[in-house]
Every structure is written in C-alpha cells, then in structure tokens.
Amino acid sequence: MTEFKKTDKTTITRLPKRGTYDQDTIYSILDEALYCTLSWSDEGQSFQIPTGFCRIGNKLYIHGSVGSHYMRLLAGKKLPVCIGVTLIDGLVLARSAFHHSVNYRSVVLFSRPELVSEPDEAYAALEVFTNKVCPGRWDDVRKPTDNEWKATMVLSFLIEEVSAKVRSGPPKDDEEDYSMDVWAGVQPLSLVRGALIADPALKPGVAVPAYLKS
C-alpha cells in the first residue's frame, strides 16, 4: 500500500478515522469523479470553479480556453490551488437528527498549476479526459485542429499533497436510541446515465455506437 505523506494542510483533525492517504483509494475517487472544484485565492478572497479533469499517473489535468480569465490567472501566477472532488454514495438516516450523515468519498488536493507545453502530453490529457467521461469516444470523434489546439490551454497539477475522506455503512446512533420505533438505514445515491437523446440535427442513418449502448 502506497501512502501519500501527511502535511500540515492535509492532516485530518475532524473525524480522523475517516481520513486516508492511500494512493489507490485517492486515485479511484479521482478517476470516478466527472468534475472537480478548483479554488484559489486572490487578495484574501477565495474563488472557485467546477471543471472537468482527468488523472494520468501522479498528475491531474484540466483544460480550458486560452481566453479564460481564471486559466490565464492560474497559469500566469502559478497560484497555489485547492482541488476538491466529492462522490455522494448515500444518505445515512439515523434515529436521531443529530446522527444523520452522508456516505461519501472525497479528495482534497493542494497543488500548483503547470502549463502543459509539450503537445504529446496535452494530447494525452484530452484523450484520457474524453474517454474518462465517455469510454471509447475519442477514437470516434473529429480530433482537434491546429486552431482548436491554439485555443486550448492545458494545466497539470502534481498529486502529492493530498488526502481523502470516506464514510460508509449504516448509521451510528446513541445506545439508548436503538430501541426507538424509527426506521434507520441508508438510502443509496448514485449518478445514473439515462437514455440517450439524439441531436435533432443528427445526420440520418447514423446509429448509436456500441460503446454508448452499455
């Protein structure tokens, strides 16, 4: 088991038994999440934005428009950022209001942006990101043109100062409450992919590809 090293910023003080620094756990949460929340600080004020991302090895990648204010700010100043990912797995319904909780898996990463200038690395980031969101999609679609690449900025963040927090399982009530006539348990929550909605402008005769049917 590979563990990330705790730092002042990543040492979990509140409910520390839920904390983990295990690399496999952290990578699996990052690889499942469809977006992250990226926050930074500017003159004492925090800002945040939700954005898609992917992981390759020990780096997290985001991309955006070269015209994006925050991408330029991050890349230009290499500002320290905080990146968070949260997966909600269920509502934990206890007998007491006080012990209600949520089953979740979350990651918090502290890092700094690096502008990805190597074309192969940028290409890989976009390919992995596209296939993460929709496995098999990259091979099927028109690849970026030179002008589209010029309009795209890719940033990487080293995954090093990072922690995860996980809660799972049934509620934990006070001993005397277990005899109450209140239903208790977990209501699972999951992000479900629904039936495909074809673009009204879809070219007639174009079938749904196999990778989208499963």
Add this chain to the structure above:
Amino acid sequence: MTEFKKTDKTTITRLPKRGTYDQDTIYSILDEALYCTLSWSDEGQSFQIPTGFCRIGNKLYIHGSVGSHYMRLLAGKKLPVCIGVTLIDGLVLARSAFHHSVNYRSVVLFSRPELVSEPDEAYAALEVFTNKVCPGRWDDVRKPTDNEWKATMVLSFLIEEVSAKVRSGPPKDDEEDYSMDVWAGVQPLSLVRGALIADPALKPGVAVPAYLKS
C-alpha cells in the same frame, strides 16, 4: 423576475450567455443540491470543504461541530468565503472532441459567515436541512438534546453577491461537421435514490415510513 445585482466578482466574462442572476433560478439550484463546496483563503492559500446546507429565504445555512477547525475559523474571523454548487445534468457528445461539453446548473456565491445564536433560527435551519435531504424525516426522528445543540454550530451566509451558470440542450458543432458519420447528442445524468438498506441493528417490526417509499 427578481435579479441579483452584478458585482465585479460575479460578472461572468466567459460564455456570458450561460450566466444568469435570476433569483428563482439560483434558489432552485440551491434547493436541489445536496451539498455545496465552501472555500476560504488563509494567508494566500485556498482551502475547501464539501458540506450539506439549506436555504431559508435569502440566507444559506451550514452546520457542524463546535470542535470543527474550519467552522471555528470561519465564525471567529468572519472570513470572506466562496460557496459553489454544481448539478450535472448530462454529457454533451459533439461530433468534434473540441465541442464536447456538459449540461449543468451551477451557482457561485460570495459571502461572509454569521454565527446563528438565535435558537429558533438554528432550529429552523436544522429542520429545513433535514427535510431537504429527506422530506418528512424531521417529524419522525429524535430531536436534538440540549447537549447536542451545545455541540452544534450553525452559520448563515447572506445570499446577495451570487450568480448562476446554466447549459442545456444539444451539442453545437462547427457547420462542416454536421455531415460527419458520428453519433451526437446528450447522455442525461441524474442523481438517483436507490433501494433502502435497513440498518442491521434496526429494531424488529419497524416498517419503512410512507415518506421514504415514494
């Protein structure tokens, strides 16, 4: 239509047509989301945490343990915060990699914490929060004891400096790409509540309540 006033921090510059300041839209996103991401700045470093919340009128409420480091920090220093909420509605599958997108509804709020010291206001925040996550739950469960109230801190945030961003509908491709033999459209995503899992320690004979069956 009531609109929030734009400020320097909430004026949307990137894809401004997706931006909205409409109160009903912003409140509906806040009322649907099960958690928010709260970020703050400490000596130039941004921190963030996911947390449950609810809205009552023009205030957003969170609660936590009085032993929580960040709750104490926020309440003590009344730090400026950024609070974000994101609902992912679907993957937008375009014919080109470049035009892939996501249908989403997001809110970003800038505010400062106020410690809720009025018992009625704190009670209402917990009741509304519990019923938001699980409608009908509050009446069914054991209410907080005096000691539990003493262990709980409730913070409010005025909803005033706020904006939303919404994308919906099919992909928008470059004109010349519409003739490609690539399937395009939207794959809807939704957070679905699964079959209830009873606590293994559930008292025999306690049935699932009606409000949990729908």
